[in-house]
Amino acid sequence: MLPETLMPPVAILSMVWTFAAAPLGGLPPGWAGRNGSASGIYQVEADHDGNRYLAARSTGSDVQLGTEVKAKLTDYPIFSWRWRVWELPRNGDERKVETMDSAAATYVVFGSRLFPKVLKYVWSSALPVGTVVRHPRSDRMVIVVVASGPRELGRWKSISRNISDDGKRFFGSDPGTIRAIGVKTDSDSTRSSARADYDDLALQTPDSAGGGR
DSSP: OOOGGGSOOOOOOEEEEOOTTSOTTSOOTTOEEESSOOBTTEEEEEOTTSOEEEEEEEESOOOEEEEEEEEOTTTOOEEEEEEEEEEOOTTOOTTSGGGOOOSEEEEEEEEOSSSEEEEEEEEESSSOTTOEEEETTEEEEEEEEEEESSTTTTSOEEEEEEHHHHHHHHHSSOOOOEEEEEEEOOOTTTTSEEEEEEEEEEEEOHHHHTOOO
16 A cells, blocks of 8 residues: 555545535625625525525626636536526626626636636526627627526526536637636616526536536
8 A cells, every 4th residue: 555645646526615504694705796795695595495505686786706716627627506596687688788687697717817718607688598799898708698588487407517618619729727716696787686596516527527518
C-alpha cells in the first residue's frame, strides 16, 4: 500500500449547492448580491417536506446572487440545477435591453475578472426553448433559453447543460476557468414582478451527471 503522502488524489465528481444547511429566512452562506442588496429579494425557504431551497421574489429589481468558484472546465463540464417559476415578468423579452427580464436565470462565469465570459440560461416569458441571443450590450454574454412560458408554473423543473460544449459553440473556443455561478430573477426593465425558486445547483463530471446536454 502506498504511503498516505503518495496516494493518488481522489476525484471529486461534483460541486453541489443544495441550501440544505443554510438558515431559513436569510441569504445562503458564501453567496452575495450584485447590482444592489440581495436582502428581501433572495432568501432560503422550505417546502412542506422540509426541503430547503433559494427563493427569489423580484418587484422591479435587478439583483443577481452568486458565489465564487475556482474550477477547471475540463474537470466540471456539466452544469445542472432545479428551478420552479411562480410568476413571469410581464412582456419579458431577452432580445432587447428594454424588456430583458427573466423569471429565472442561472449563470456560469468564466475567465478573467476584467473580461469574463458568461453563459446565462433563462426561463423566458415568451421566447421559445432553444433561442440563443447575445446580450445587446456585451458580446461576452450569451443567453440561452432552456424553459419558456407559463405551462409548468409552480412545478420543479430539472435542467442539465454541457457548459464545455456550449462555451465552445457560442464563444468559438474554450471560455476558460470557471470562476463563479449565480442566479437571477429580475423584473426592472418591464416594471413588473417575478417569482422563482432554485435548488440543487451542481458542477459535475460527465460520469456523475450522465453526460448532460
